Amino acid sequence: MSRASCRSRSRGSSAANASAPRRGSAGRCRQTSARRRAASVPDDFYDKIKARLYRRIGEEISGAQRVVDIGCGGCELARFLAEACEHNVTGVDIKDGAFPDHDGLPKHVRQRLRCIKADGQSLDFLDDGTVDAITAVWAVHEMAEPGAVLAEARRVLRPGGELVIVDFPRDSLAQRLWHEHYYDPREMGRMLERTGFDDVSSRLIERQQVIWAKGLRPSQKEAVR
Numbered sequence: 001m002s003r004a005s006c007r008s009r010s011r012g013s014s015a016a017n018a019s020a021p022r023r024g025s026a027g028r029c030r031q032t033s034a035r036r037r038a039a040s041v042p043d044d045f046y047d048k049i050k051a052r053l054y055r056r057i058g059e060e061i062s063g064a065q066r067v068v069d070i071g072c073g074g075c076e077l078a079r080f081l082a083e084a085c086e087h088n089v090t091g092v093d094i095k096d097g098a099f100p101d102h103d104g105l106p107k108h109v110r111q112r113l114r115c116i117k118a119d120g121q122s123l124d125f126l127d128d129g130t131v132d133a134i135t136a137v138w139a140v141h142e143m144a145e146p147g148a149v150l151a152e153a154r155r156v157l158r159p160g161g162e163l164v165i166v167d168f169p170r171d172s173l174a175q176r177l178w179h180e181h182y183y184d185p186r187e188m189g190r191m192l193e194r195t196g197f198d199d200v201s202s203r204l205i206e207r208q209q210v211i212w213a214k215g216l217r218p219s220q221k222e223a224v225r
C-alpha cells in the first residue's frame, strides 16, 4: 500500500445526506426493503470490504498528522494508518485484550503507533485541540454513552479537525448476523450535530450496509447549542 492511496481527499457536502425516518407504512416498507437487501449480501461482506474501507478512511483524513482511533479493538485500522498513511496514531479502547504486542511491531510502525486502554469518554491524556482527526469504526453502536464519547472527541480535536465514523446501520447484514442495536444514518448525523460538529454528513455506503458519517470541529468561536 503506497502513501498515494491516502492522498486524494473528497469533502462531502455540508448537508446531512441521510435516509428518512421510519414512520407508518412508508417506514415499514423501507425497513422491509432494507432487510431484503441485507438478505442478498454474503455473510463475509464486511471482511471483504475492510481493506477498501481502510483506504477510504486514509484518503478522508489524508491531511492529518495526529490521529486517534476510538474503540480500536486490535488496532488494525490504527496500524494501517500508521504504516500506509504515515499518521501518528493513538488507538484507544476500553479493553486492551486485543492490542498487538507493541515491541513485536516493525520499528517504523512502533514509532507511529500507540495503543491505550481508556474509555473514549475521558481521554485525559490528550489536551484540548491537539488532534487532527478521530476515527471510530464499528464502535459507536457498542458505546454505553456515545454522546459523551463524541463530546470528548470534539474537545481533543483541533478547530477544523475531522471526526469520521464508520458503523453498521439498522436493518443491515450486521443486524441479521449479530442482532445488536444499530443507529440509522439520520440518527448518527443528529448525534454529531447535537455534539456541536459542523459540516456533518451521514449516509449509507457499500451496498447500504455501512454508515459513513463525518463532521468537523468548528473553527470559529463555537455557538452554544
Ligand SMILES: C[S@@+](CC[C@H](N)C(=O)[O-])C[C@H]1O[C@@H](n2cnc3c(N)ncnc32)[C@H](O)[C@@H]1O
Binding pocket: 070, 071, 072, 073, 074, 076, 077, 092, 093, 094, 095, 118, 119, 120, 121, 136, 137, 138, 139, 142, 143, 144, 145, 149
Ligand atoms: C466491534 S469492536 C470494533 C473494533 C475495531 N474498531 C475494529 O474495526 O475491528 C468495538 C470496540 O469498541 C470498544 N468500545 C466500546 N465502548 C468503548 C468506549 N466507551 N471507549 C473505548 N472503546 C470502546 C470495544 O471494547 C470494542 O473493542
